[in-house]
Amino acid sequence: MSPSTVSRPIGPSAAIHPPERLEERAGPLLLRLPLDPLLTIAVIGLAICSLVTLNAATRHLIPRQPHYYVDRQALYLGVGAACMIVLSRVNYGRLRHLKYGIYALLILGILAVFALGHSANGAQRSISLPFFSFQASELGKVLLALALAAYVVDRGRRLRARERTVHVMLGALVPAMLVIAQPDLGSGLVYMVIAFAVLYIAGTSWRQLTALVALIVLALTFVLLAAPVAGVHVIKPYQEERLTAFLHPSSDPQKQGYQQQEAKIAIGSGQKTGRGGNSSQIPNGFVPESHTDFIFAAVGEQYGFVGAALVLALYALLISRALRMIVYAKDLFGSLVAAGAAAMLMFQVFVNVGMTIGIMPITGVTLPLMSYGGSSVITTMLAIGLLQSIYVQARASQAMKGRVLRY
DSSP states (O other): OOHHHHTOOOSGGGSSOOOHHHHHHHHHHHHHSOOOHHHHHHHHHHHHHHHHHHHHHSTTTSTTOTTHHHHHHHHHHHHHHHHHHHHHTSOGGGGGGGHHHHHHHHHHHHHHHHHHOEEETTEEEEEEOSSSEEOHHHHHHHHHHHHHHHHHHHHTTTSOHHHHHHHHHHHHHHHHHHHHTTTOHHHHHHHHHHHHHHHHHTTOOHHHHHHHHHHHHHHHHIIIIIHHHTTOOSSOHHHHHHHHGGGSTTTSTTTTTHHHHHHHHHHHHHTTTOOGGGOOTTTTTOSTTTTTTTHHHHHHHHHHHHHHHHHHHHHHHHHHHHHHHHHHOSSHHHHHHHHHHHHHHHHHHHHHHHHHTTSSOOOOOOOTTTSOOHHHHHHHHHHHHHHHHHHHHHHHHHHHTTOOOOO
């Protein structure tokens, strides 16, 4: 791909960069423009679904504190919403000039977990703070999307297509390997998906993208199949079992396949409209981590097909608006940031729901805005704040030109 291809903005609304004077004049306008209404509806709907589901699924987890998880999740959602609103009013283009600082913050945050983090369930993934456990790997998803997008825009003209692809993938691979070592395989995979999405929207050739997919498949085959046979364990044995258990769930249902088996039973028992107060799988603790990784199983049992369909419809709306921002963006940097955020959301929803119903391996990927957890909720809200900023900036740019941004 030629260098001129890299600098070409994406979408009809991103034909040229607004002049500096136009940016200054648009400043006051940014404070008056509304957020994307459809994206906002999806966020509010998922937040309500999260609180309602957690209220039913966690009331018996802590004696005499039936609202422990709901109260904290409401706090996380409130803080995240405030961050989203603030970020939506910030000119995301200014973050482009901070790419090296953003990337350094990403790496330092992950390294800090090794030095200051606490261990839980055999993993060291978070740092204990007064109100919640901070997972640097979660925040790193947004930071990585910003850093890679800025790097592609600023260095795209100076590098050949192959060099740019190598640099971007290495930029994602370094934090991904550090995160996987914690171990947090799910977040590491999200990092690689974000890099892939940025390269795709930047115009990377199909030949290079296919080669990347082939390399990833070969690496997974070696790690999960070839290396263990030879007596070499690249990842921990329990991780290997969790990643391959979905292929043969009935071979050892009381061990690594237990969670998925019980989750499928819970979802199936919900039938059309759910069991409500008659639920047994989730309240009695048959599905471990039903308020975090396996919260979709709680939705299925409590509210049945209707509830699950509503949640998936809200995710469809959320992701469709995120994809739409790729076209709305006024410049290439905005398109690449939107691509990274959309890829993060799409991958997490697909993998989380897939592992709950038994078609994907268990990787510890949370369900955005639904799963309990401060780091996950606030990080997702920050990503949505960037999408809202892209939308507001696009509307301001079009308004200054006397045009109307169409949905």
